[in-house]
Amino acid sequence: MxxxxxxxxxxxxxxxxxxPRRSTRSSLSRANTTDDTVIAKSPAKQSTSSVAAQETPDMxxxxxxxxxxxxxxxxxGNAEGGDVSSRIEELAVxxxxxxxxxxxxxxxxxxxxxxxxxxxxxxxxxxxEEEEETTEAASTKPLKVSGSLKRAPxxxxxxxxxxxxxxxxxxxxxxxxxxxxxxxxxxxxxxAIYILxxxxxxxxxxxxxxxxxxxxxxxFNIKNSQQLVKALATWLQETKPTSPPSESxxxxxxxxxxxxxxxxxxxxxALDSALAVLAFVLDPLTYDLRYDPATSTPLATEVHPxxxxxPFLEFLTQKQPVKVINKDQxxxxxxxxxxxKYSLDNYxxxxxWPNLYDQYVDWRKxxxxxxxxxxxxxxxxx
Numbered sequence: 001m002x003x004x005x006x007x008x009x010x011x012x013x014x015x016x017x018x019x020p021r022r023s024t025r026s027s028l029s030r031a032n033t034t035d036d037t038v039i040a041k042s043p044a045k046q047s048t049s050s051v052a053a054q055e056t057p058d059m060x061x062x063x064x065x066x067x068x069x070x071x072x073x074x075x076x077g078n079a080e081g082g083d084v085s086s087r088i089e090e091l092a093v094x095x096x097x098x099x100x101x102x103x104x105x106x107x108x109x110x111x112x113x114x115x116x117x118x119x120x121x122x123x124x125x126x127x128x129e130e131e132e133e134t135t136e137a138a139s140t141k142p143l144k145v146s147g148s149l150k151r152a153p154x155x156x157x158x159x160x161x162x163x164x165x166x167x168x169x170x171x172x173x174x175x176x177x178x179x180x181x182x183x184x185x186x187x188x189x190x191x192a193i194y195i196l197x198x199x200x201x202x203x204x205x206x207x208x209x210x211x212x213x214x215x216x217x218x219x220f221n222i223k224n225s226q227q228l229v230k231a232l233a234t235w236l237q238e239t240k241p242t243s244p245p246s247e248s249x250x251x252x253x254x255x256x257x258x259x260x261x262x263x264x265x266x267x268x269x270a271l272d273s274a275l276a277v278l279a280f281v282l283d284p285l286t287y288d289l290r291y292d293p294a295t296s297t298p299l300a301t302e303v304h305p306x307x308x309x310x311p312f313l314e315f316l317t318q319k320q321p322v323k324v325i326n327k328d329q330x331x332x333x334x335x336x337x338x339x340x341k342y343s344l345d346n347y348x349x350x351x352x353w354p355n356l357y358d359q360y361v362d363w364r365k366x367x368x369x370x371x372x373x374x375x376x377x378x379x380x381x382x
Contacts, residue, residue, distance in 0.1 A: 172208040190291040240287040243305035268324035307342040
């Protein structure tokens, strides 16, 4: 019996001693293994971890697969529901696991495959949402040149404030006028801005007073840029030089003399200013919103409604017989074109024309520029 007791004790000792030694080796083993080995505590789980490591590609592979799947998938991914922010978080977790920065614990290899399919769907959904956001951003982008109209003004006063001078909020200065024309895509060289000044009743060039702007826009029921462009196009056609001249053109022609004066009290217009103004006021081509002198071809004398326009301006430029143009000289030009043939055959030197026109006729005769115009002027009187 005593020997049996010793054997039992020995057996007990034999079964207890190896356990601590195995524990020590296991501890050393755990200290030298990676995080994936910690997860795999049995051969079966270790095999699962190995499958996960093989089926979880790097970031580049995930993106490539997502792009490949995107072309084959339908828009089903967008209809699968779920909050957008939660989808983004899931995508971030998947990408983190793919790049080795996260610790994704999978129960089996099938879960990793499911994550890959989910990523493909999320990639498609995310791409679609980004495209929609880009399109929306482009459609709300402000107008090209100045970005002045970030939103449509609700009142005429707000509209005015967009272009008002920072130094003097009660006026739109030249810079503001240029900005306005750029925003509505109207050329500065066009007669449009002068037609607008005429309709607003401005007395001098250089700025648009707030009071005049508001009164004029309310008078013509113009509330926004689109309505202003439409009104300008109509006014230009109504005022365009024709033969015989329209009442609208005659009123505008007279107005431009007053508008071109240095001050309202001045009784004449400097010759340089008169030449510049007459050149576009008498040219039918400038009565176009998109008029560009660099690309337009001047009208020939044969088709010009006022055949004396080109030679008369040439005479003033070359001879400069006067330093200023007074009101009588200015307003006599239209009746002169109506009464006197282009060939000057019916010109009466004893007539009541200003002396400036006598000099013009003499200059024409001296230079031999008496060619026949369009039936000697379509609106000349016999």
